[in-house]
Amino acid sequence: QLQLQESGPGLVKTSETLPLTCTVSGGSISSSDYYWDWIRQPPGKGLEWIGSIHYSGTTYYNPSLRSRLTVSVDTSKNQFSLQMRSVTAADTAMYYCVRHGVDNVWFDPWGQGTLVIVSS
Amino acid sequence: QSALTQPASVSGSPGQSITISCIGTSSDVGDYNYVSWYQQYPGKAPELLIFDVSNRPSGVSNRFSGSKSGNTASLTISGLQAEDEADYACSSYRSRNTWVFGGGTKVTVL
Numbered sequence: 663q664l665q666l667q668e669s670g671p672g673l674v675k676t677s678e679t680l681p682l683t684c685t686v687s688g689g690s691i692s693s694s695d696y697y698w699d700w701i702r703q704p705p706g707k708g709l710e711w712i713g714s715i716h717y718s719g720t721t722y723y724n725p726s727l728r729s730r731l732t733v734s735v736d737t738s739k740n741q742f743s744l745q746m747r748s749v750t751a752a753d754t755a756m757y758y759c760v761r762h763g764v765d766n767v768w769f770d771p772w773g774q775g776t777l778v779i780v781s782s
Numbered sequence: 783q784s785a786l787t788q789p790a791s792v793s794g795s796p797g798q799s800i801t802i803s804c805i806g807t808s809s810d811v812g813d814y815n816y817v818s819w820y821q822q823y824p825g826k827a828p829e830l831l832i833f834d835v836s837n838r839p840s841g842v843s844n845r846f847s848g849s850k851s852g853n854t855a856s857l858t859i860s861g862l863q864a865e866d867e868a869d870y871a872c873s874s875y876r877s878r879n880t881w882v883f884g885g886g887t888k889v890t891v892l
Contacts, residue, residue, distance in 0.1 A: 701883075708788075708885035709820075709828065709871050722879040758827055767875040768818040768833035775827050 664689040666759045666773035674753075676782040680746040684759030684773060691740045692717045697762050698742045699769060700733065702755040710755075714762070715742055749780045785882035786811065786872055793890040794862045802887045804855040804872035810882055812853035816875035819848055819857045822886075823868050831870070832857060859889070867891045 670682040684698065691698060700712040713723040715733045723731050732745040746753060756777050760769040787805040794800040804811065804819075811817055817835045820828035830839055832848040835855065845860045855874070859866055872884040 697879075709873070709883040711873075711881040711883065714879065724880060766833070767814075767816040767881070768830055769820075769828075769873070770830040770833075770839070772827040772829065 664761070664771055666761065666771060668757060668759050668773045668776035670757065670776050670778055672777065673779050673781065674749055676750055676780055677748055680744070680749050680753065680778055680780070682744040682746075682757055682759075682776065682778070684742050684744075686740045686742075691735060691742060692737045694718075695764050697722075697764065698735070699760045699762060700744045701758045701760055701769065701772075702753075703758070703775075704752075704755040712744065712746075712757075716764075751780050754778065754780045785876075786874060786884035788870075788872060788884035788887045790885070791888045791890065793892055794859075795892045796862055796864065798862050799858060799860045800862060800889065802857045802859075802870055802872075802889070804857070804874075804884050806853050806855070806874050806882070808853060810874040810876040811850065811855050813877075814875045815850065817848065817850055817855040818873045819846075820871045820873065821868050822871065828871060862891055864891050 665687045667685045674680045697714040699714040703709050713733045715721045730747045735742040756775040758775045759773040815835050819832040821831045822828040835850045836848040847858045869886045871886045
């Protein structure tokens, strides 16, 4: 059974870079059949798609966040990562890593999420 | 403000049917049959409930159904049960491998 687990600092200072990593277990991140995504949810608010990556390195980003994002993959560790630069309090959220298929457009499964608070 | 518009809350009595709307545009909901719905309990991650407008993953109750008309997608819960009290979010594909979500709807069972 595929499982995804987010890890990150929990607290990031304003204007710094937020680094998150998702570790995939129970399956290979190098499958050509899937993309790996980041989705976030600010406290009490709705979900927001951040970006996705294929093991080949192909990436897609939310246009509203693109200038601050880098999503990368490390196939040797079965992990993918998110770097969000110049964070503000508006980036405080629960961050989820998820998967979607190359031939489908829904997200499943989801990691349990990791809360990131941005504060000065 | 979320890209897709959902009511903040919907309520119903046990056994009743409720419908949650998800209003998009001709660039997302109206242009693709790629609407999905997610159920989220407090403190938990979302889980896939409906994909491709009206399809249920294995294990999801047939009390949940999805539909779409024009720029509006809908999720209907029939025979409402206490365990259905949760948040529900819609999502739509929006070209060039991007996605948009709704703001979420809190369902309360009276």
